Amino acid sequence: MTSGPSPAQQDDAAELYFPRRLTLVDATIGNSRVDEMGLLTLAGNRVVLGEPGMGKSELLGELGRRLGAEPVTAIRFINSKNPAKLVAAGKPVLIDGLDEAMSQREGDAVDAILAQLEEAGSPPFILSCRSREWQARSVTNLRHLYGAEPAILTLEPFNRTEARAYLAVRYSSVDADHVLDHLAAHRLEELYRNPLTLGLMGRVAEADTQLPGTRAALFERVCTLVWPEHDPDRQDMGLAQLTQDEALDAAGALAAGLLFSGAEAASAAGAAQVQQGDLRLADLEKLPGANAARAIFSSKLLHSVGPSRAKPIHRVIAEYLGARWVARQATTPRTQRRVLAQLHGSGGVPASLRGLHAWLAYHSQAMAERVIAEDPYGVLRYGEAVALTPHLADCLFEALRVLADDDPFFRSADWDIETATGLMIAALKPKIEAIIASSTSSVHLRSILIEGLEGTPLAGELADTLETIVLSPERFYGERDDAADALMPYRNRA
Structure with missing residues (x-):
C-alpha cells in the first residue's frame, strides 16, 4: 500500500496550481461565474466539463486539497468492489476522467458510475469529463438517481x-x-x-x-506539438498510435469538410441528436485520408463547443490544415482543375474559403500560380507570401498590379494586413522601386510595398527613394510615416 503525498509535496502542488474560473451552464442566477470556493459552496452534485488540456484533473486535485479528500479516477471507482470505501464521510466524492472510462467501456461508463454511487449510498459528488464526451442522457440518469439535476460547469480558458x-x-x-x-x-x-x-x-x-518566424512555420510547429496524446495513461489508445501524417490528414479532412460545408462543428452524437448546422463525424471519416478522424476528434487540434461537439482550435489552423489536405488529394492535373473550378466558379473565391484557397499556394506548387492569379490579395492577407519562390513572388507582384488597375481601392476595407515582406527580394527591386517612386501609381499598392520594406535589407538599397518620399509634401502623411519607419536604420535620426 502506498502512502499519500507528503505535506511538502502537497505544498509544492498547491504552489504550482493556478486559480481558475468556471461558468455555470444554463445558470438561472445573476452571476454564473464561480471560482474554486464558489464551486465547493454550490449545493447538490457538480459536473465540471472542459476541453483536453484545460486542467480538469488539476482542478479536482486542488478541490481535494481544500476538502482533505483524495480524487479517484472514474475507472477506479467503476472497478471498485466496495465503492463506499472511496467516499469520505461528509464530503463529496471527487471522480476524475469520466471520458477515459467512456473510451474503455464504449459508452456505458455513466451507468456504471451511477450503479457504484447507488451502491455507496448515493453520496454527493463532483465529477470531471471532457466536454465532447458528456452526453445529455447522463443528466437524465443522474436525475433519476438523485432526484435533481447536477450543476454543469465549464472550466474557463486563461486570459x-x-x-x-x-x-x-x-x-x-x-x-x-x-x-x-x-x-x-x-x-x-x-x-x-x-x-x-x-x-x-x-x-x-x-x-x-x-x-517560428513565419505563419506557415508557426502553424506547422503548433500542429505537430498539439495533435499527439500527452497523457501517459492513454498511450495504448487510438490517438497515440497514429503517425503524424495520418493525424494531420485526418485533421485536414475534418477542417476542409467543415469549411466547405459552412458547418459550425463536427458532432460525435447519434443521428437523432446532431444539432442543426453540424456535420456528423461518421460522415466526415469517410473522406479520403480521414480514417483517423474519430481519434483526432479527441485531440487538442480541436476544442469542445458542447457535449459531443468540437471544431478546430482556430479558423486559421483549420484553413491551413484544410488546404494541406486538399493539396494532398489533388495530385493530378485533372483533380487540380476540378478543385480550382469549384473555388473559382462563382465569379471569385467565396469569402468563407479565401483562407483555405490562399494556403493552397503554399501547399501545392502545381496550383500556386492559378491561386495567386485569382486572388493575390487573399494570398497576401491569409496565406504565406514569405515562403514563395522568386518566380511565384513575381507572379504575386504582377497579380497585385493587375488588381490595383482593376480596383484602385482594393485595400479600403482591410488596412490591418500583414505587410508584403515576402515580396521584398532582390529580383523584384526594380519593380518595387518603380511603383513606390511614382506619385501617380496606385496608392493602395504603394502602401503595401512601403510597409513591407520595413526591417528588410531591401530598405537599405532603396534608402534614397524612401528619403524622397519622406521629404515629399505632396505624398500622404501615412505613406511618408511608413517610409520614415523603413528608412530610420539607414539615416541619422536627427
Missing part, C-alpha cells in the same frame, strides 16, 4: 494575464510577453488560453532559440 503568470512560473527562462505577443500577432490567442497548449508553446520557446 492573457493568467497566461503570462503561468509562463512566468512554469517557464521562468522564457520571455512570456514575447511568446504571447508572437501568438497575438498571428491571431493565435486561442493557443495561450489552454494551459496545455500554452505549456507546449513554453517548451518550444525553451527549446528553440527563435520562435
Whole structure:
C-alpha cells in the first residue's frame, strides 16, 4: 500500500496550481461565474466539463486539497468492489476522467458510475469529463438517481494575464510577453488560453532559440506539438498510435469538410441528436485520408463547443490544415482543375474559403500560380507570401498590379494586413522601386510595398527613394510615416 503525498509535496502542488474560473451552464442566477470556493459552496452534485488540456484533473486535485479528500479516477471507482470505501464521510466524492472510462467501456461508463454511487449510498459528488464526451442522457440518469439535476460547469480558458503568470512560473527562462505577443500577432490567442497548449508553446520557446518566424512555420510547429496524446495513461489508445501524417490528414479532412460545408462543428452524437448546422463525424471519416478522424476528434487540434461537439482550435489552423489536405488529394492535373473550378466558379473565391484557397499556394506548387492569379490579395492577407519562390513572388507582384488597375481601392476595407515582406527580394527591386517612386501609381499598392520594406535589407538599397518620399509634401502623411519607419536604420535620426 502506498502512502499519500507528503505535506511538502502537497505544498509544492498547491504552489504550482493556478486559480481558475468556471461558468455555470444554463445558470438561472445573476452571476454564473464561480471560482474554486464558489464551486465547493454550490449545493447538490457538480459536473465540471472542459476541453483536453484545460486542467480538469488539476482542478479536482486542488478541490481535494481544500476538502482533505483524495480524487479517484472514474475507472477506479467503476472497478471498485466496495465503492463506499472511496467516499469520505461528509464530503463529496471527487471522480476524475469520466471520458477515459467512456473510451474503455464504449459508452456505458455513466451507468456504471451511477450503479457504484447507488451502491455507496448515493453520496454527493463532483465529477470531471471532457466536454465532447458528456452526453445529455447522463443528466437524465443522474436525475433519476438523485432526484435533481447536477450543476454543469465549464472550466474557463486563461486570459492573457493568467497566461503570462503561468509562463512566468512554469517557464521562468522564457520571455512570456514575447511568446504571447508572437501568438497575438498571428491571431493565435486561442493557443495561450489552454494551459496545455500554452505549456507546449513554453517548451518550444525553451527549446528553440527563435520562435517560428513565419505563419506557415508557426502553424506547422503548433500542429505537430498539439495533435499527439500527452497523457501517459492513454498511450495504448487510438490517438497515440497514429503517425503524424495520418493525424494531420485526418485533421485536414475534418477542417476542409467543415469549411466547405459552412458547418459550425463536427458532432460525435447519434443521428437523432446532431444539432442543426453540424456535420456528423461518421460522415466526415469517410473522406479520403480521414480514417483517423474519430481519434483526432479527441485531440487538442480541436476544442469542445458542447457535449459531443468540437471544431478546430482556430479558423486559421483549420484553413491551413484544410488546404494541406486538399493539396494532398489533388495530385493530378485533372483533380487540380476540378478543385480550382469549384473555388473559382462563382465569379471569385467565396469569402468563407479565401483562407483555405490562399494556403493552397503554399501547399501545392502545381496550383500556386492559378491561386495567386485569382486572388493575390487573399494570398497576401491569409496565406504565406514569405515562403514563395522568386518566380511565384513575381507572379504575386504582377497579380497585385493587375488588381490595383482593376480596383484602385482594393485595400479600403482591410488596412490591418500583414505587410508584403515576402515580396521584398532582390529580383523584384526594380519593380518595387518603380511603383513606390511614382506619385501617380496606385496608392493602395504603394502602401503595401512601403510597409513591407520595413526591417528588410531591401530598405537599405532603396534608402534614397524612401528619403524622397519622406521629404515629399505632396505624398500622404501615412505613406511618408511608413517610409520614415523603413528608412530610420539607414539615416541619422536627427
